[in-house]
Amino acid sequence: MIIGVTGGIASGKSTVARAFGALGIAWVDADDVAREVVAPGEPALDMIAERYGPAVLQDDGSLDRRVLREIVFADPGERMWLEEVTHPRIRERLDRHLARMEAEHGPYVLLVSPLLFESGQSALVDRRLVIDVPVSVQIARTAQRDGVDEDQARAIVAAQMSRSERLARADDVLDNGGDQASLDAQVAELDRRYRELAQNAGAKATPIVDTK
Numbered sequence: 300m301i302i303g304v305t306g307g308i309a310s311g312k313s314t315v316a317r318a319f320g321a322l323g324i325a326w327v328d329a330d331d332v333a334r335e336v337v338a339p340g341e342p343a344l345d346m347i348a349e350r351y352g353p354a355v356l357q358d359d360g361s362l363d364r365r366v367l368r369e370i371v372f373a374d375p376g377e378r379m380w381l382e383e384v385t386h387p388r389i390r391e392r393l394d395r396h397l398a399r400m401e402a403e404h405g406p407y408v409l410l411v412s413p414l415l416f417e418s419g420q421s422a423l424v425d426r427r428l429v430i431d432v433p434v435s436v437q438i439a440r441t442a443q444r445d446g447v448d449e450d451q452a453r454a455i456v457a458a459q460m461s462r463s464e465r466l467a468r469a470d471d472v473l474d475n476g477g478d479q480a481s482l483d484a485q486v487a488e489l490d491r492r493y494r495e496l497a498q499n500a501g502a503k504a505t506p507i508v509d510t511k
């Protein structure tokens with residue numbers, strides 16, 4: 300069983316994943332895979348460099364993420380171009396990672412992704428857990444953690460699905476407006492339910508042999 304964990308920027312997805320990790324659950328992070336597909340030598344990085352020129356590369360040939368971030372969050376057309384180049388590659392790698400993880404780790408695994416619904420990754424998972432916080436909290440935590448100014452944090456939030464649309468697509472919701480203890484308690488309860496669901500799904504998939 301694969302659980303998709305999603306939420307807007309700085310909603311707390313990585314913090315939630317670590318809390319599941321402390322209970323023995325494995326996860327793959329779409330932001331990490333998004334970095335892999337633009338590593339030096341990858342065709343996507345060549346396409347980005349061709350479109351934006353050397354300013355988008357650092358001296359060692361790797362992507363200057365700050366420069367590209369400023370380009371794509373100032374211009375929706377450029378963001379869409381970047382998504383067309385990266386998202387199919389990200390999805391394909393995630394699919395492979397998840398298949399391997401499901402075979403190696405039980406009873407369920409997590410796909411942690413900011414764009415689960417926007418990028419077609421929702422089709423890779425069995426349930427969708429939305430990490431929910433008010434937009435004002437997202438902006439404050441993004442600015443504090445990433446050192447980006449509030450306008451850019453707002454531009455990133457604006458490029459993502461709205462809070463209400465995301466909640467409408469959720470199977471489960473974790474309210475992350477509280478403290479770490481509240482987050483941990485909600486994760487413990489979700490883990491209990493997911494283990495139960497995974498066990499029932501496994502039982503259904505096992506053919507019952509009639510011994511008579």
Ligand SMILES: CC(C)(COP(=O)(O)OP(=O)(O)OC[C@H]1O[C@@H](n2cnc3c(N)ncnc32)[C@H](O)[C@@H]1O)[C@@H](O)C(=O)NCCC(=O)NCCS
Nearest residue numbers: 307308329330333364367368371382385389413414458459
């Ligand atoms: C624009 C890039 C270079 C900025 O890199 P940077 O290191 O500053 O940010 P990072 O990759 O850690 O992303 C931080 C957060 O920004 C948000 N974000 C990133 N890309 C997008 C996007 N296309 N649309 C909306 N939000 C996005 C997410 O909440 C993400 O968690 C990078 O985010 C990127 O390559 N984005 C395109 C690939 C993508 O969509 N990744 C999202 C995960 S599938």
Ligand SMILES: Nc1ncnc2c1ncn2[C@@H]1O[C@H](COP(=O)(O)OP(=O)(O)OP(=O)(O)O)[C@@H](O)[C@H]1O
Nearest residue numbers: 307308309310311312313314413440444477478479
């Ligand atoms: N319940 C909480 N109380 C206070 N701070 C929190 C809480 N949950 C997360 N944070 C802090 O908010 C910031 C964002 O959390 P985190 O990095 O887990 O979010 P994310 O959704 O993974 O972000 P991104 O979308 O950028 O990958 C971090 O600095 C984290 O320590």
